[in-house]
Amino acid sequence: xxxxxxxxxxxxxxxxxxxxxxxxxxxxxxxxxxxxxxxxxxxxxxxxxxxxxxxxxxxxxxxxxxxxxxxxxxxxxxxxxxxxxxxxxxxxxxxxxxxxxxxxxxxxxxxxxxxxxxxxxxxxxxxxxxxxxxxxxxxxxxxx
Amino acid sequence: xxxxxxxxxxxxxxxxxxxxxxxxxxxxxxxxxxxxxxxxxxxxxxxxxxxxxxxxxxxxxxxxxxxxxxxxxxxxxxxxxxxxxxxxxxxxxxxxxxxxxxxxxxxxxxxxxxxxxxxxxxxxxxxxxxxxxxxxxxxxxxxxxxxxxxxxxxxx
Numbered sequence: 556x557x558x559x560x561x562x563x564x565x566x567x568x569x570x571x572x573x574x575x576x577x578x579x580x581x582x583x584x585x586x587x588x589x590x591x592x593x594x595x596x597x598x599x600x601x602x603x604x605x606x607x608x609x610x611x612x613x614x615x616x617x618x619x620x621x622x623x624x625x626x627x628x629x630x631x632x633x634x635x636x637x638x639x640x641x642x643x644x645x646x647x648x649x650x651x652x653x654x655x656x657x658x659x660x661x662x663x664x665x666x667x668x669x670x671x672x673x674x675x676x677x678x679x680x681x682x683x684x685x686x687x688x689x690x691x692x693x694x695x696x697x698x699x
Numbered sequence: 700x701x702x703x704x705x706x707x708x709x710x711x712x713x714x715x716x717x718x719x720x721x722x723x724x725x726x727x728x729x730x731x732x733x734x735x736x737x738x739x740x741x742x743x744x745x746x747x748x749x750x751x752x753x754x755x756x757x758x759x760x761x762x763x764x765x766x767x768x769x770x771x772x773x774x775x776x777x778x779x780x781x782x783x784x785x786x787x788x789x790x791x792x793x794x795x796x797x798x799x800x801x802x803x804x805x806x807x808x809x810x811x812x813x814x815x816x817x818x819x820x821x822x823x824x825x826x827x828x829x830x831x832x833x834x835x836x837x838x839x840x841x842x843x844x845x846x847x848x849x850x851x852x853x854x855x
Binding site for chain 2: 604609646
């Protein structure tokens with residue numbers, strides 16, 4: 556999926572701009588990522604084009620899903636020591652609160668890493684980390 | 700309610716969802732218990748630049764929109780039903796440069812919850828992804844009257 560050279564550059568510098576620029580869908584929704592030591596925080600700045608429900612207004616549930624799914628894939632790519640490209644198998648998403656028209660954050664956790672399959676938990680929140688708007692679980696197949 | 704009314708309602712509804720407009724979603728078929736939407740191929744939603752395969756997130760949005768808009772076909776009175784949960788199984792990558800369709804149906808409806816399933820496929824007939832979702836019924840009154848009239852195309 557992603558050039559190993561870009562992946563190494565991202566690992567060494569903690570600068571995600573090249574990696575994000577290489578994935579059109581990441582730019583389409585406006586995903587960004589910041590590294591704090593070993594921790595990665597994914598960000599989705601407020602964007603009109605990402606809205607669904609116009610009455611609230613709220614971010615489209617599918618965009619929240621896409622944001623979390625892509626965050627998990629990037630997280631997993633960087634967590635691998637070798638260049639193994641994760642392929643998503645399935646994705647299970649619980650919506651806990653409406654995602655309002657403001658910046659959204661996501662954090663991932665590798666629950667289990669097997670030889671071929673990885674299980675990743677993703678949590679997304681807005682103003683308060685203790686009030687997640689969504690939690691998700693994804694399985695990825697790892698291929699050399 | 701006939702299929703033309705259903706198509707008009709769903710079209711008006713998805714046109715109020717910015718992200719659905721951005722993706723260019725459109726209605727291809729409606730029945731009293733099912734809805735099919737089409738996601739055209741677009742280079743901006745590619746997830747894998749080497750192969751041109753679109754990202755799963757766009758398919759998730761297609762399936763969430765199709766399953767969520769299905770209520771406009773299945774219920775006489777327009778209710779917006781928030782998604783409780785969604786599970787997507789990816790069967791195969793979508794073939795590039797071709798549209799993806801999603802057909803959703805209600806398989807159980809209760810006073811509080813609607814259960815749906817949805818299949819994403821391409822013209823070749825191959826399944827790209829399957830999705831099951833549940834939606835919460837919060838009642839028509841949860842939406843302003845003006846918005847409901849805009850979607851149903853008349854007084855409610």
